[in-house]
Amino acid sequence: MRNLKWSDVFLEEGYLIALNPKNGRPRELIITPQMKEGLLSLPRISEYVFTSPRTKTMYKDFKSTFARTVQRAGIPKITIHELRHTTASRLNELGVDLATIQEYLDHGDALTTQRYIHKPRKNIVDAVLRLSEY
Numbered sequence: 001m002r003n004l005k006w007s008d009v010f011l012e013e014g015y016l017i018a019l020n021p022k023n024g025r026p027r028e029l030i031i032t033p034q035m036k037e038g039l040l041s042l043p044r045i046s047e048y049v050f051t052s053p054r055t056k057t058m059y060k061d062f063k064s065t066f067a068r069t070v071q072r073a074g075i076p077k078i079t080i081h082e083l084r085h086t087t088a089s090r091l092n093e094l095g096v097d098l099a100t101i102q103e104y105l106d107h108g109d110a111l112t113t114q115r116y117i118h119k120p121r122k123n124i125v126d127a128v129l130r131l132s133e134y
Contacts, residue, residue, distance in 0.1 A: 002062040088116035
C-alpha cells in the first residue's frame with residue numbers, strides 16, 4: 001500500500017487498485033465510507049497517497065511510520081499484519097463465509113485464511129451452552 005498512487009484511487013467509483021506485495025498482481029479493493037473520508041483528508045502533495053508532509057516523498061519505511069502513528073494515537077501496539085488477522089476474525093464473526101474472506105484477503109488457499117481467523121472465547125462458550133438446549 002505504501003506504493004499506492006492517486007491515479008489508482010477511484011473515490012467516486014468506490015475502489016482502488018493495489019499491488020499484492022507477495023505476487024505483484026493488481027487487486028481491486030473496495031473503499032469503505034471511512035476509507036473515503038480518510039483519503040479525502042490526505043493532502044495531495046505527490047503522486048503517492050502516503051507521502052511525508054515534511055519531505056514531500058513517499059514513505060520509505062511504512063512499518064515504522066505506522067508504528068509511530070499508532071503510538072501517537074494512543075492505540076495499543078499493533079502491526080499492519082495483525083490488522084489482517086483482525087479483519088478476517090471480524091468478518092467471520094459477522095457471518096461472512098470463509099471463501100469470501102479468503103478472496104478478500106487474496107489468500108491462495110482456505111487453510112491460510114482459517115489460520116487468520118481467531119474465534120473469540122465467547123463463541124466457544126455459546127456453542128457449548130447451546131448443547132444444553134438440545
